Amino acid sequence: MKKKKEHHEEHVDETWLIPYADMLTLLLALFIVMFAMSKVDSQKLQRLSAEFNVIFSGGSSVMSEGGTDTTAAVQSQAANSGTSTEKSNTQKEEDTMNGLKQSLESEIESKGYADKVKVELNKEGLEISIQDAVLFNSGDAQVLQNVNPLLLEISKMVHGLDNEIKVVGHTDNVPISTSKFRSNWDLSAMRAINVMNFMVSSGGVGTNKISIQAYGEYRPKYSNDTAEGRAKNRRVEIFIIRKYAQTAETNGTTTENK
Known part of the structure; x- marks a missing residue:
């Protein structure tokens, strides 16, 4: 087979x-x-x-x-690095503003304006509050020549900063109506504009980082029931705006001069 x-x-x-x-x-x-x-x-x-x-x-x-997990570790380290950078920038800005505050206070005192010009470091930034009697004649918005050196020094100190600068005009609650100004709003706005123009033209502050606001009588800091309160409410404020929000660490170092 x-x-x-x-x-x-x-x-x-x-x-x-x-x-x-x-x-x-x-x-x-x-x-x-x-x-x-x-x-x-x-x-x-x-x-x-x-x-x-x-x-x-x-x-x-x-x-x-x-x-x-390697990816998770990389992402975590990147996040921590970003947080550290932000804290570093915030602290640097806080140190700069504290140094500027001290310099401004020395300059203001040397010019004899310590009772009418106050510098305060707060959450928004560095605030320079100037009573109107220092800058203007009563009911007028033209910057007085004799205070130009003070405004010039302030401008020189802040013009190199990379922060936004805001000039804010305020008045008391006494009504005004003249050929120049129809209301306290007009007066506060023109005062802020003239201070801004001086800081730009004479102080070298960049036009791209300065602006104005005008509140008239509607943002008083003091009572308008007394002559002293009204005098303090008639003011121009110059704000150096923070670029970085305050943290718990920097908040403890903030000082103010009331």
Whole structure:
């Protein structure tokens, strides 16, 4: 009898799995690099390098072992770095404003205006409050020539700052209606404009970072029931606006001169 032909089963060639697995490993490494490129510094890059060494050596990476996730660590460090920078900027600005406050107070005292010009460092920024008797004649908005040196020194001290500057005009509640000014709003606005123009034209303050506001009688700081209160309410305020919000650390260093 003829022997039956033996049937040999054919096996599928699986050698393609090896280069396929290598390709997936390389793709994983590429995606990690692309994701982290914009966020890593030298220390983070070293950590990623160590991670790749584990992957390419055939070991288990920390991402697959339930350890610290590399991506999460990178994101956390980036966030902490941003917070530290913000705190640093805030503290630098606070130190600058405190130094400026001291310089202004010395200049104001040397010019003999300590009782009518006050400097205060608050949440909004540095506020220089000047009573109208220092700057203007009664009912007028033209800056007096004899106070130009004070305004000039203030302008020189603040013009180099990168902060916005706001000039704000205020009056008391005594009505005014003249050929020049129809109301206290008009008077407070023109006073603020003239102070701003002086700071720009003579003090070198940039036009792109200074502005004015006018409140007339509607933002009093003191009672208008007394002559002293009304005199203090007639004022022009020069604000150096903060660029960085105060933190708990800087808030404790804020001082004011009332």
